Amino acid sequence: MHNDGNVVPLHKAATDQANHSPLARLPVILLQVRDKAAQRLRHGLQELFDNADDTLFEMADRARNDIEQNIFFEAMRDLRLKRKNIERGFLEQFFEAFVALIQYDAVQHTLPDSLMFEESATRTDDMERNVAVETMVGRVLKRDGFALDQLTERLNALLGKNIDDQYNPLGPAMLCEYFLQAARNLGVEIKVKLILLKLFERYVLADTEPLYAEANQLLIATGVLPELKPAPARRAIERAAASISSEESDEPAHTDEGVQEVFATLQELLLHVRGSVAPTLEPSVATQPISTRDLLRLLSHLQQYVPVLAAQDDFDLRNQLEQLLTRVSVRSGKSRIVDGADEDVINLIAMVFDCILEDRNLPDSLKALIARLQIPMLKVAVLDKSFFSRSSHPARRLLNEIADAAMGWGDCNSEARDSLYLRIEQVVQRLLSDFVDDPAIFCELLADFLAFTSDERRRSELLEQRLRDAEEGRARTELARQRVEQALNQALLGKALPPSVVTFVHDAWSKVLLLTCLKHGEQSAQWQADVQTMEQLIWSVQRHDEADAGLRLLALVPGLLKSLRDGLSSAAFDPFATSEFFSELEALHVRMLEPSAEQDTADTAALVEVSQHITLRTADEGSGSLNPTGLAHDDAGLRQVDQLRLGSWVAFEEDDEHTLRCKLAAIIETTGKYVFVDRTGMKVRERSRIGLALEFRRGAVRALDDTLLFDRALESVLGNLRRLNRGK
Structure with missing residues (x-):
C-alpha cells in the first residue's frame, strides 16, 4: 500500500529515542497487555491475508476488462510475496509504540499524516484512503469508545502520563497507522488499497471489543483503577448485526441498471435450458404466464411440505412446481406457465443446489439440511435479483456461513447431533415456517448465526493456541533430548568406567544438561560448561599414564565437585539423594591417586564398558x-x-x-x-x-476447499452453461 510520500513514520522522534531505552523500563503488566494483544492482532492479520486472495480473485473474476483483471491478479501476487513482511512490520511498529509510551510528550505529538483529512483537499487517492480510514476509526470509536477511554485512563494512571486516546497503542487510529506503514511498499492501485483496508476492518478492527476487554481486565487484576465502571457488555448477536449493517452500508450502491445488467447476462446463458418447468397439457391449450406474486404463493405452499419429506433425493423442485402448475392449469382451463425471467431464476437456483449437494467438501450428514434451503433461497432470488451479483447479500452469506461452520462437522447419528447441527436445523426450520416475502428475516438469522459461530470459534481458537504452545514445547524438549543424548554418547561410548559414574551421568547429569539446553541453548556458555563438567568427571575416574595425571586430578577435583553440586542444585536435585554418589566418587579419586602398582591390583571387575548407544527418549x-x-x-x-x-x-x-x-x-x-x-x-x-x-x-x-460454497457452486454452474452454449 504505497503512501506516495504522505505517510510519515510512526512516532519517529519518540521511537528513535525509545529504541535506545531498555525494554525493562516498561512495567511488567504493560508487557503482558502488549503480548496478549499481539496474539489477537497477529491472528486477525493472518485471517486478513488468508481471505485477501479469495476476495481479490473474486474481484478479478468480476473485472470489466483485461486491464482491470490484471490489476487484481498482480495485487494477489504482490500480497503473497510481501505478506510476511507486512505482518512483521505491523507487529514491530506495535511493539515500538509501547516502548514510545515512556518517551510520550503530548505537546510534540500530532496525528500522523496518513490519518489527517481536510475537506478542502482535492479528491486524490490519498484523500480516498484517508476518508476510508477515518470512517473505520469512527466506527470503532462509536462501538467500543467507552472501553478504549477506560484503557487510556488506566495507561495514564500506570505511567503517570496524559496520553490521548488517538495515541493509545491499541486505539483504532494507531492500528490503522501500523497497517498503512507496514504495507506502504505494496505497489497496488487505490481500489486494491481500499479493499485491503476493508479487510483490515473486517478481520482486525472488528475484534476490538475483546481486545480492549482483555487489556482492561489485566490492568484491573493488578490494581490499576479497578473502581472504573466496566464498559457495558454488548450481546454477541448485536455485535454481529452491527457488523452486517456496517458492511451493507459500505457496499457500493447497487443500481437497478447494474443488477439488471448482470441478470441479463445470466439469462443469455440460461436461454437453452428454458421450458423445463411447464404444465402437462394439450399443446393446443392457450398459455398464460403467472405473476411473480402467484409464483411466490406456490413456492410458499411447497415450502410447508419440505420438512416432512423422507428423503431430499426424492424432492425435485422443478418437478413439484410443474405438478402444481398442472393442477392450476386444469382448474383455470389455461396453460399457466412461469414467466421467462422467473423460470431462469428457478433453473439457476436448482442447478446451483444440484452442484452444492454433489460437493465433496460439504459433509454428507448436513446436505439434507442444506437442501431444505432451496425454496427459501429461490424465493429471495425471485424477489431480489442482486442475490446473484452481490456476494454480501444476507441470504447468500447465511448459506455460506452455514457451510463454513459445517466444514469440520463429522458424521454422526441422530443421538450424537451436537449444538452446531441443532443450530443449523433451527435456522432452516425458521425459514421454512416464517419466511413469506420479507427478506429481513435473513439479516436476523445471519446475525444470530454469526454470534453463535463467533463464540464457538473463540473457544476453539483458545484451545488451538494452547495446543500450539504445548506442541512447540514438546518439540523443543525432544530436540534438547536428542542433543543431550548425542553429548552423552560422545562422552561415554567405548570407555570403561565405574558403574556408579555411568548411572550418575545417565540418570542425573543428563537432566542437568537437558534443563540447560532448554533454558540457554546448545550454543550457550552454560551448555559448554556443563558438558565440560561431564567430560572432567569421566576423565577423573579413568587411569592415565601421564606423569602429571595425579597433580592434574588434585587441581581438578575441588572445582569439579563444586560444578557438579551447582548443576544438581540448579536442576532441583535432592542433595541427600546424591550424597552416596559423592562419597563413592571421593573413594574413586583416592584410588586414582594411589601408586600404579596398587591401582593395577585393584578390582578391575568393578569397571563396565559402555558399548551400547544411550537412548533417553521414546521412539516416535x-x-x-x-x-x-x-x-x-x-x-x-x-x-x-x-x-x-x-x-x-x-x-x-x-x-x-x-x-x-x-x-x-x-x-x-x-x-x-x-x-x-x-x-x-x-x-x-x-x-x-x-x-x-x-x-x-x-x-x-x-x-x-474452504472457499464460499454458494459462490463456488454458482461459478461451476456458469462454467457448465458457457460450455453448453459454446457447443450449440
Whole structure:
C-alpha cells in the first residue's frame, strides 16, 4: 500500500529515542497487555491475508476488462510475496509504540499524516484512503469508545502520563497507522488499497471489543483503577448485526441498471435450458404466464411440505412446481406457465443446489439440511435479483456461513447431533415456517448465526493456541533430548568406567544438561560448561599414564565437585539423594591417586564398558525433515502438503464409511510435525511431512476447499452453461 510520500513514520522522534531505552523500563503488566494483544492482532492479520486472495480473485473474476483483471491478479501476487513482511512490520511498529509510551510528550505529538483529512483537499487517492480510514476509526470509536477511554485512563494512571486516546497503542487510529506503514511498499492501485483496508476492518478492527476487554481486565487484576465502571457488555448477536449493517452500508450502491445488467447476462446463458418447468397439457391449450406474486404463493405452499419429506433425493423442485402448475392449469382451463425471467431464476437456483449437494467438501450428514434451503433461497432470488451479483447479500452469506461452520462437522447419528447441527436445523426450520416475502428475516438469522459461530470459534481458537504452545514445547524438549543424548554418547561410548559414574551421568547429569539446553541453548556458555563438567568427571575416574595425571586430578577435583553440586542444585536435585554418589566418587579419586602398582591390583571387575548407544527418549515418528522413502522434492504428495496453510481443512478417509474432517492447527518447524484438530480445537491427528505426503498420494487424505460454497457452486454452474452454449 504505497503512501506516495504522505505517510510519515510512526512516532519517529519518540521511537528513535525509545529504541535506545531498555525494554525493562516498561512495567511488567504493560508487557503482558502488549503480548496478549499481539496474539489477537497477529491472528486477525493472518485471517486478513488468508481471505485477501479469495476476495481479490473474486474481484478479478468480476473485472470489466483485461486491464482491470490484471490489476487484481498482480495485487494477489504482490500480497503473497510481501505478506510476511507486512505482518512483521505491523507487529514491530506495535511493539515500538509501547516502548514510545515512556518517551510520550503530548505537546510534540500530532496525528500522523496518513490519518489527517481536510475537506478542502482535492479528491486524490490519498484523500480516498484517508476518508476510508477515518470512517473505520469512527466506527470503532462509536462501538467500543467507552472501553478504549477506560484503557487510556488506566495507561495514564500506570505511567503517570496524559496520553490521548488517538495515541493509545491499541486505539483504532494507531492500528490503522501500523497497517498503512507496514504495507506502504505494496505497489497496488487505490481500489486494491481500499479493499485491503476493508479487510483490515473486517478481520482486525472488528475484534476490538475483546481486545480492549482483555487489556482492561489485566490492568484491573493488578490494581490499576479497578473502581472504573466496566464498559457495558454488548450481546454477541448485536455485535454481529452491527457488523452486517456496517458492511451493507459500505457496499457500493447497487443500481437497478447494474443488477439488471448482470441478470441479463445470466439469462443469455440460461436461454437453452428454458421450458423445463411447464404444465402437462394439450399443446393446443392457450398459455398464460403467472405473476411473480402467484409464483411466490406456490413456492410458499411447497415450502410447508419440505420438512416432512423422507428423503431430499426424492424432492425435485422443478418437478413439484410443474405438478402444481398442472393442477392450476386444469382448474383455470389455461396453460399457466412461469414467466421467462422467473423460470431462469428457478433453473439457476436448482442447478446451483444440484452442484452444492454433489460437493465433496460439504459433509454428507448436513446436505439434507442444506437442501431444505432451496425454496427459501429461490424465493429471495425471485424477489431480489442482486442475490446473484452481490456476494454480501444476507441470504447468500447465511448459506455460506452455514457451510463454513459445517466444514469440520463429522458424521454422526441422530443421538450424537451436537449444538452446531441443532443450530443449523433451527435456522432452516425458521425459514421454512416464517419466511413469506420479507427478506429481513435473513439479516436476523445471519446475525444470530454469526454470534453463535463467533463464540464457538473463540473457544476453539483458545484451545488451538494452547495446543500450539504445548506442541512447540514438546518439540523443543525432544530436540534438547536428542542433543543431550548425542553429548552423552560422545562422552561415554567405548570407555570403561565405574558403574556408579555411568548411572550418575545417565540418570542425573543428563537432566542437568537437558534443563540447560532448554533454558540457554546448545550454543550457550552454560551448555559448554556443563558438558565440560561431564567430560572432567569421566576423565577423573579413568587411569592415565601421564606423569602429571595425579597433580592434574588434585587441581581438578575441588572445582569439579563444586560444578557438579551447582548443576544438581540448579536442576532441583535432592542433595541427600546424591550424597552416596559423592562419597563413592571421593573413594574413586583416592584410588586414582594411589601408586600404579596398587591401582593395577585393584578390582578391575568393578569397571563396565559402555558399548551400547544411550537412548533417553521414546521412539516416535522421527524428524519430518528426513526423507526415508526417497520421495522426490517435487513429488505430487509433497506439493499438496506444502500447499497447506494454518487453518486448512482436510479429510482423512478412515474407511469406506467414515471420514475424519480436521483443521491444520500447527506446523512444528523444528520437527516437521503437522498437528490437526477437530472443529472444537481438540487434537485428533499428528503427521510428519513425509507421512502426510504418502497419505495424499494414496488418497487416504484430501484437502477440502474452504472457499464460499454458494459462490463456488454458482461459478461451476456458469462454467457448465458457457460450455453448453459454446457447443450449440
